[in-house]
Amino acid sequence: MQQIINFIIRNKNFLLFVLLFGIALIFTIQSHSYHKSKFVNSANFLSGGVYNSVNNVSSYFNLKTQNELLAAENKRLNELLFNTKIDTNAIVLDSTSGLNYKYTTANVIRNSYNLSDNFLLINKGINDSIHQDFGVISSLGLVGIIDNVSNNYATVISILNSKSSISVKLKKSGHIGSLTWNGNSPNIIQLTDVEKIAPVSEGDTIVTSGQSSIFPKNIPVGTVINLKLDATENFYEIDVKLFNDMTNLEHVYIIENTEKQEIEILLENTNE
Amino acid sequence: MNSIITAHSIRFVLLVLFQVILFNHINFLGYINPYIYIIFIIFFPIKNNRLLFIFLSFLIGLTVDMFSDSGGIHAAASVFIAYTRPVFLKFAFGTMYEHNNVKFNNNDFGAKLVYIALLTVLHHIILFSLEIFSISRILMVFQKTLFSGIFTILMITLVSIIFSRKH
Missing domain, CATH: 2.40.10.340 (Rod shape-determining protein MreC, domain 1)
Structure with missing residues (x-):
């Protein structure tokens, strides 16, 4: 017992460091999974x-x-x-x-x-x-x-x-994909999981698909500026230029x- | 003693406020921000209680994290440089550190710059590797460390020259 207490007193700086560093790492890892950053956030x-x-x-x-x-x-x-x-003067029942x-x-x-x-x-x-x-x-x-x-x-x-991934579709043909971000430019966002058979070309408009029960259908997102097939050659990797200025x-x-x-x-x- | 506690509390609050209100929004060339709140850790008095010092460093990092919704990345980086600070003090100031008479105000400029630069680079590497959190984008970690690091070192050196008291 004496030795344990001596050990703790001798290494108290190191132990405190390990404890606090561990707490910080837990917070960091939690913040990398969706909806888990409960303790440290700016909504207070x-x-x-x-x-x-x-x-x-x-x-x-x-x-x-x-x-x-x-x-x-x-x-x-x-x-x-x-x-x-539509006649806007008509009586709206409910x-x-x-x-x-x-x-x-x-x-x-x-x-x-x-x-x-x-x-x-x-x-x-x-x-x-x-x-x-x-x-x-x-x-x-x-x-x-x-x-x-x-x-x-x-x-x-x-x-x-x-962490963000939002279901969107091509306005022209209705093929769906999901919207992710690679972290490079705040104006350009990536659209993945669009099937190879989808008729997509530069300048096409992307809108929300309404499948996620969060966003309604047909909210504008952006236009296609660059597209190529991914490594498996089954899906497109598309760069989308946002209509919105996120800055x-x-x-x-x-x-x-x-x-x-x-x-x-x-x-x-x-x-x- | 009381005036020292007050001075450091004020310094803590002011550095956090300046960091989150002003320096987090500079975005020079799109992503380069200085992280000047580590002045608190770099110039914390050396003779003071080390336990308290490590805990306060954790606290300032966590406060910045809370304001910038970044999990615990600033807390981790801050507590790491706070714990390893004696190594860098010894490296930069040599025998003066061993004789316990390092004073940040009247040292020669070269040693101080080396000390600031080493701690800043270490802080930024930990900060950005935790922020980006993926090995496939390790080049971006180095890129951000390099550019933000230069900016931070410049700002900290300027602040330390402006606020140094000449006796």
Whole structure:
């Protein structure tokens, strides 16, 4: 017993080092698996509060570009609204039926795009009924998926993250693939698992497939700029240029699929 | 004694704030950021309690991790350089370290630069290999270490010149 205590006292620096280094490594490994970074994340009142007050000042610097983006979106929506063939004056019997996707607006208070696993922080949380696995889009395209949520803040796994994998399709032919990121450029993202028989060519538009129960169908993603067959020669490896500028995000929309639970229960029962 | 604790607490908070608000968003040429918060570890008083020093280094790394959603990569790199710091002190300052009279303010510039550079490079290698976490992209680890390392060494040297007290 005496010797054990002596050993601990003699090597206390080394033991503390091993303990803390081990804890740090566990946190690191946890952060590399999907939805596991529970303990250390920026969705808490301290870091959320700091970023929120910084963002209150810094958001003024790009007000002009953000206003132009919002005005462009309003223009597009107005064109849709006033050119539609459906009679908008008809009495709507029940406005809530058929409302599968609920939208909430949020502001990005921290954005990162230079790491290999990027996260965003937004200023909506449990108090605004935001929960894990809700989709996040901007007016131009995909942004990411909600990861950790606190009372007033939420972290978003950006599509610029090695953990992110989102189901998308070719707009023209409907062939599906999954969207991943290789960590090189924040404008270009990779599309894999597209069958060799798919008629894909440069300039094709990529949209979300609606198969994941997170995002609705046909949210624009980007255009094909480069394609080649992978090593097995069965699937394409495609570079996609994003419509969205991930380096300049301010206003985003959070999408809640109100039927998600029903779909998930059904899938679980089917798999059993 | 109390004034030393206060000074170091203020230094801790200021370095974390500057790191997460300003230096994490420089993105020079797309991805190059200096990690200046390791000034806290590099210039921590030598005679102090080593247990406390290792623990505080872990804490500053973990705080930066919390703000940047990076798991535990900064904590791991910081605690590693904190533990191995005596080796580098001995290497850079030689006999002066063995006679216990290394003072960061009045050393010759060359030894100080070697000391800063070695600790920074070690910190960055651990940081980026944990961040990228894949052997197939080891070139990117070296690339990021090299460029961010140069930036960090430059910033730390500048800060240490500006804030050094001449007696």
